[in-house]
Amino acid sequence: MPKIKAEKKSRVHNEVAKQGIMFNKSFGQHILKNPLIITSMLDKSALRSTDVVLEIGPGTGNMTVKILERVKKVIACEIDPRLVAELQKRVQGTPFQPKLQIMVGDVLKTELPFFDICVANIPYQISSPLVFKLLLHRPFFRCAVLMFQREFAHRLVAKPGDKLYCRLSINTQLLARVDLLMKVGKNNFRPPPKVESSVVRIEPKNPPPPINFKEWDGLTRIAFVRKNKTLAAAFKQTATLITLDKNYKVHCSVNNIEIPADFDIKAKVENILVKLNLDQKRARTMDIDDFMQALHGFNSEGIHFS
CATH class of the missing domain: 1.10.8.480 (Helicase, Ruva Protein; domain 3)
Incomplete structure (x- = not known):
């Protein structure tokens, strides 16, 4: 039995080593590896060829490259310099290179530029502050298609009387229309997180409610x-x-x-x-x-x- 466990563990390590990167748990790094889920998220974003897309936490660029195929420009915000280098290497010498702008740093402390759509697999520990940073961002964006921890996603859409209904629910729903799009199992990530995930579509109310x-x-x-x-x-x-x-x-x-x-x-x-x-x-x-x-x-x- 211990032998099987050891083999499984070494397989995971080989997977990550192949990429040349050990993922940093403090940044909540779980790379989405399933191309079908990436394609589905992009389809649900209804991307246009003229769009500027903000991607938060692009990781090794699995989703970034797919977005670049469809839009005018991608602004990728990444905190980990090792992953920035990986992403730059991936687009170097391709037609995508001039369409990609990388912002290095913590997205919560970064002044965000104009964008039409936000698509991201969000590091879970910044979920709540990030939602409000996006919703209070001006000028308005069209929509955001975001991956969250499943319970957090359910809090975003909870209604009065629901067990998960909380301040996050009502504050988000004041500023935006929120829809649950799909469930994503933990095995679609490398390394797998401890929790299941869900994808949510957030569309800011424009004009916003006349309220401070x-x-x-x-x-x-x-x-x-x-x-x-x-x-x-x-x-x-x-x-x-x-x-x-x-x-x-x-x-x-x-x-x-x-x-x-x-x-x-x-x-x-x-x-x-x-x-x-x-x-x-x-x-x-x-x-x-x-x-x-x-x-x-x-x-x-x-x-x-x-």
């Missing part, structure tokens, strides 16, 4: 800290009340509003929630309209979240 996203994010952060509790309970947290009190006093001073000597932020927040009929609502069952109503109700009374 920082304010919205601040409100949903409070509501979803304990998503099964009522809003009345969520807003009783001492740290929350201290922040809202400070924000209210700034609002009053900027607008020359006098604050009564007996002002009590806790009572004010409770009154607003009761007036809006939201005090007994729970974040896990609230939809976008409920949160819009809450945000408008609080803002109109001078209570701000950012």
